[in-house]
Amino acid sequence: MVSRFGDALRTAALPLLAVRLTDEPLVVASVTACGYVPWLLFGLFGGALADRVDQRRAMWAVDTVRGLLVAAFALAVGLGHASIPLLLALAFALTTLQTLFDNASTALLPALVEPEALGGANARLMTGQQLAGGLLAGPFVPLLLTAGAFMPFAADAGTYLVAAALVASLRIRPPEREPRAAGSTLRTEIGEGLRALWHDRALRAVCVATLLCNIGMGALIATLVLHVTRWLHAGNAGYVAAMTAYSAGSLAGGFLAQRIARRTGRVGALLLGGTVQTGSLLLMGCVRHLAALVAGMLLLGAMGMVWNVNQVTLMQQRGPESMLGRIASAFRTASTSGAPLGALLGGAVARLAGLNAPALLAAVLFALAVTSLIPARKPDVPVVAPRDGVTTARPTG
Secondary structure, eight states, X not given: OHHHHHHHHHHHHHHHHHHHHOOOHHHHHHHHHTTTHHHHHHHHHHHHHHHHSOHHHHHXXXXXXXXXXXXXXXXXXXXXXXXXXXXXXXXXXXXXXXXXXXXXXXXXXXXXXXXXXXXXXXXXHHHHHHXXXXXXXXXXXXXXXXXXXXXXXXXXXXXXXXXXXXHHTOOOOOOOOOOXXXXXXXXXXXXXXXXXXXXXXXXXXXXXXXXXXXXXXXXXXXXXXXXXXXXXXXXXXXXXXXXXXXXXXXXXXXXHHHHHHHHHOHHHHHHHHHHHHHHHHHHHHHOOSHHHHHHHHHHHHHHHHHHHHHHHHHHHHHSOGGGHHHHHHHHHHHHHHHHXXXXXXXXXHHHHHOTTHHHHHHHHHHHHHHHHHGGGGSTTOEEEOTXXXXXXXXXXX
C-alpha cells in the first residue's frame, strides 16, 4: 500500500514534467509507453527469476534499488537537470524491476497465509492498494508540486524505502524447492511455466479471458475522455465523476470479492463479474447520459476488483508452488500486451464508428471472455495441488 501510494504520485507527476520539457505529443506518450515495454520484454524472465530466488529478499532489494533510482531522479529534477531521455530511462528501469517484484509478491503470499485465507488476503491487499493509489494519492500531487517539481519523486523514493523495510521485517522461512536439473536454464524454466499454465484448463481459460478483458479495457480507457467530453458533452467534471465512480466501485468490489466467491466458487465469481461488466459497458455505450456512464463505471470497477481478486487467488491455489512466479508472469505479460493493443483498437473504432463505439467493442470482448470461461466450470478439470505437486481431479472453484 505504501509503495502503491508513491507509484500514484510518480505516475501523475511524470506526464506533467514531460509536458514541461517538450510539446511533442508522441514524445510525451512515449513516457507512458515505457511503462509497458519492459513487461513485454522481461515479464516472463522476471517470473522465472522469482521462482529461483528468495522472494522476500528479492522484493526488499528491488524496492531499495527503485528507491535509490527515484531519489537520484528527484535530485536531478531539483537541480534542473531533468530531460526526456532521463524520464524514459527512469520509466523503463522502474518497470523492468517491477517484473521481478510483482511476480515474487504473488508467489510469496501463499507462504504468509493458509490456503483457505488466500482469497481474503488478496482482497485486503488489492483494496488497500486501490485506496492508497486510486483515492488518497490524488489530492497530494498538486500539494507536492507547489513545493517543487521534484517533490512527488522524492516522496515516491521515500515510500519505496519504507516498503523495502516492511518486507525485510517479515520473518518467514523460504519455501523448499527441488534442486534444478543439471543444465537447466531460465529459458527452459520459462517454457515449463508456460506449459503448466497451458495444460491447466481452468488457468488457460482464465488467462485467455483476462487478455480479452484487458483489450476491451484498453479500448475504453484510451478513449474515455472523448466519450465523456465530446459524446456526452459532460466536460472535465464528467470525466472526474466517471473516474471517481470507478475507484469507489473498486473499493466496494474488494469487500464483495470473497463473499461472492463463497457462494459461487472462484470461476463462478469470474463469470458473474464478466457478465455484469458486459452489461455495464452496453449501458455506457447505448445510453447517452452522464448518469448511465457513472453507474456503468461504478459497476465496472466493482466487478473488476471481484475479477482480479478471484483470478489471482485461483492461480495461487491451483498453480504448483515452484512455478507460481512463472505462471503469474504469463498472466501479467498477457494483460500488459492487451492494454496497448486495445488502446489502438479503441482509437481506430472511435474514429470509424463513433465515440461510443469503444465501449460497445469492449462489451463484445467481455462477452467473449465470459464465453471462454465456460470450459473451466466443468467438474473434471484437473487441479495441481500447490503444496505437494500431485495432480488430482476435483471441481473448480
